[in-house]
Amino acid sequence: MSAALSIGEVAEETGVPAKTIRYYEQIGLLPEPARADNGYRVYGARAVDELRFIKRGRGLGFSIADVEALLGLWRDKHRASGDVRALAERHIREIDEKLAELETMRAVLADLVARCHGDERPDCPILESLSSEAPDDCCHHDP
């Protein structure tokens, strides 16, 4: 049978802080674990696996809602891999949007920094650009 672990041991094992584990339980991402006589949470190997899954999903930038969906698909032995792939593809598109936005910002900033001599003199193209009369519809943002 699988070893019984306290929340601290699971935290140690998975690298997910105990506070975060309780939080995941609170929002329903993790099932409520069994309790020892003293009220302490008691976890098995399954919880460790699920937490590792969650941690990796979060590490790839999936939202909690997405991780919840992926966890559901993972538990479902009859899932279609197409569903998983669709979720991942949508996430890649979101990442691409953020990348494009950040790259635009970076390019504008790098240009401004290059044109700013950066000494004690007060004239500065960076501030001039931020306060100029030009239209500022340059940077698109999500709705």
Place this chain on the structure above:
Amino acid sequence: MSAALSIGEVAEETGVPAKTIRYYEQIGLLPEPARADNGYRVYGARAVDELRFIKRGRGLGFSIADVEALLGLWRDKHRASGDVRALAERHIREIDEKLAELETMRAVLADLVARCHGDERPDCPILESLSSEAPDDCCHHDP
């Protein structure tokens, strides 16, 4: 003299929602405007300029705190352009970190998606990767 504008007109003029303008005032980013007899906020051209400045700074990804600092430097006629440049350079480094993180995520996801056939069959490298026994120290995150 400069035209007196209501909050709605300033919002229209700058593209910053009235709610956000009030929020900026509340957190001290914008000074409290004059009030008409009926209690309505009354703005001048200066507030419009400052809001445009803020909007552009936010559009370049600067935090509110950074925008506040930039606004201070902008108002200070004796500022050193080096201070502005240092702030912008630090921001570029933060953007570079986010870019690197997102690019790593994207690469991992793209690889997983490519290896997932994505049909009705349940076997899926994406889920396998999330649940594998391999160490998951692959993705670094900020402290």
Place this chain on the structure above:
DNA sequence: GGTTGACCTTCCAGCGACTGGAAGCATTAG
């Protein structure tokens, strides 16, 4: 037996940067 100290429990509050909504005046048009 007493007392640390490390662990566990609960609940509440805060981060950033807004955004939405409720409840209530002000002003203007019809």
Place this chain on the structure above:
DNA sequence: CTAATGCTTCCAGTCGCTGGAAGGTCAACC
């Protein structure tokens, strides 16, 4: 007179945690 805007305030929610307070529990040490 009423309806439609627009303005005011304040409170709550978003997302994903994280910190802290106040207290219970357990093993070890003197």
